Structure formats: C-alpha cells, structure tokens
Amino acid sequence: MQEAEGTECTCRPAAPVAYDHSRSAPEESRMPFTRSRILYVTDLAYEARGRRYCDEDIYLTSRLREEFDLALCHPRDAAALLDAFDAVVVRNSGPVQGYEAAHAAFRERATERGTRVYNQLTGRADMVGKQYLLDLTAAGYPVIPTVDRAEDLHRLPVADEYVVKPRLGADSAGLGIVPAGRVAEALDGAGDLLVQPRVDFAYEVSFY
Known part of the structure; x- marks a missing residue:
C-alpha cells in the first residue's frame, strides 16, 4: 500500500487464522462410539x-x-x-x-x-426352508403333518382341503388351497412343494 504524504503506514499483512472446525460440530458427533x-x-x-x-x-x-x-x-x-x-x-x-x-x-x-x-446361521427352520416340517413329522412330533410326495399322501389325515406350498417360501407366497381330490394333480410336475391338511385356526403361535 502506498503511504500518504506525512503519514506512516501501519497496515500489516493479515496472518492466517486457524479455524477449529470441530467447534462448530455438535458435541454428539464428536463422541466416541459407545x-x-x-x-x-x-x-x-x-x-x-x-x-x-x-x-x-x-x-x-x-x-x-x-x-x-x-x-x-x-x-x-x-x-x-x-x-x-x-x-x-x-x-x-x-x-x-x-x-x-x-x-x-x-x-x-x-x-x-x-x-x-x-437369526443364527446354524438354524434349521424357515431361514433355510421348510424341511424341518418334514423332519418333525417323521420324528413323530405333534406338528401339522407334512409330506412332499404324492405317494405319501396316505400318511396325512383325511381333510376336505389341503394346503400346498413351496418348500422354500415365506409369507404365503405360492401357497394354495386345494380340494382333496386334486392334491396329487397339484403336486404333479409343480416343483418342490409340501402338502398339509388345512387346519382352521384363529392365529399362529410362534416360539422364541
């Protein structure tokens, strides 16, 4: 800057200012993970x-x-x-x-x-399919009887209607209600399906 006549310039170059960005951040964001x-x-x-x-x-x-x-x-x-x-x-x-x-x-x-x-990866229930329904039926546990082959339909209780659903399924996706006389037909070439007698219940009980 040019000095005016008879005066002394007192201006000095501005020094860099260190700005603490952490001060502007909310205190919570600087806390360690707890x-x-x-x-x-x-x-x-x-x-x-x-x-x-x-x-x-x-x-x-x-x-x-x-x-x-x-x-x-x-x-x-x-x-x-x-x-x-x-x-x-x-x-x-x-x-x-x-x-x-x-x-x-x-x-x-x-x-x-x-x-x-x-749920743990070692589980054998719905996260890896419904094979457990067949296993529990075969072991004699008091579950809704389940089979996966037409030749085993005689092992199911007599019912007016049967539930047919995918072995790998959830939330009723692919589930169908089939009259007793058409269950074998429903299984024929339809893929990996399970069959159970239809049970009329108010709600499903889950165990944890």
Missing part, C-alpha cells in the same frame, strides 16, 4: 400377502435404534457392508429369497468372519 452397531438386512420393496412389510421394518428399526447405532441395507449389499458392524439382523426369509446368490455370499462371509447374525 453403542453396538447393527446392520439390519431387509427389502423395503418386498411384497407380502395381506400386509406392508416396510411398515413393520420402520417400527422394528425404530425400536432397535433406541439401543443400537443402526443402518438398513438391501440383501444384495449385506456381504459388502457387514465388516463395519458388530452384528447383523436379517429380517426373515421372505425379503432374502429373491436374492439367493447374494444371501449365500453373505452367509459364507459372515461364517468366515464369525459375525453375529440373528
């Missing part, structure tokens, strides 16, 4: 008969978020993301059944790394 991190695997677009799955996901995750740091992901992304979390919750077998290869890759990686997964 809660377990949960990866919640579901398909928000999954269509189930008679109800909206995404509404249930919203409610379930809102409750989990009270206790955990939580993120939702699609079944296709689970294998790639699981390393950043302490545990993984897989909603159930319905949302993952359309993505068998991706879910198999997730199961393999989670097993290799010892990741906590709920």
Whole structure:
C-alpha cells in the first residue's frame, strides 16, 4: 500500500487464522462410539400377502435404534457392508429369497468372519426352508403333518382341503388351497412343494 504524504503506514499483512472446525460440530458427533452397531438386512420393496412389510421394518428399526447405532441395507449389499458392524439382523426369509446368490455370499462371509447374525446361521427352520416340517413329522412330533410326495399322501389325515406350498417360501407366497381330490394333480410336475391338511385356526403361535 502506498503511504500518504506525512503519514506512516501501519497496515500489516493479515496472518492466517486457524479455524477449529470441530467447534462448530455438535458435541454428539464428536463422541466416541459407545453403542453396538447393527446392520439390519431387509427389502423395503418386498411384497407380502395381506400386509406392508416396510411398515413393520420402520417400527422394528425404530425400536432397535433406541439401543443400537443402526443402518438398513438391501440383501444384495449385506456381504459388502457387514465388516463395519458388530452384528447383523436379517429380517426373515421372505425379503432374502429373491436374492439367493447374494444371501449365500453373505452367509459364507459372515461364517468366515464369525459375525453375529440373528437369526443364527446354524438354524434349521424357515431361514433355510421348510424341511424341518418334514423332519418333525417323521420324528413323530405333534406338528401339522407334512409330506412332499404324492405317494405319501396316505400318511396325512383325511381333510376336505389341503394346503400346498413351496418348500422354500415365506409369507404365503405360492401357497394354495386345494380340494382333496386334486392334491396329487397339484403336486404333479409343480416343483418342490409340501402338502398339509388345512387346519382352521384363529392365529399362529410362534416360539422364541
């Protein structure tokens, strides 16, 4: 700057100012992680008969978020993301059944790394199909009798109607009600199906 006649310039170049960005961040964002991190695997677009799955996901995750740091992901992304979390919750077998290869890759990686997964990957119930219904029937447990071959239909109780459903299925997808006289026809070349007598009950009881 040019000095005016008879005056002395007192201006000095401005020194760089160090700005502490952390001061502007909310205190909560700078706190260390103290809660377990949960990866919640579901398909928000999954269509189930008679109800909206995404509404249930919203409610379930809102409750989990009270206790955990939580993120939702699609079944296709689970294998790639699981390393950043302490545990993984897989909603159930319905949302993952359309993505068998991706879910198999997730199961393999989670097993290799010892990741906590709920329901556990060692389970033998709906998450891996309905073979357990045949096993329990064969073992004589008091369950709804189930067979998977036309030649075994005589082992079922006599009923007016029978339920025919996929061995790998959930949420009534692919389920049909068949008159007694057409059950063998329904099984013929229809794929991997199970048959049970139709039982008229008010609600299903789940055990945990």
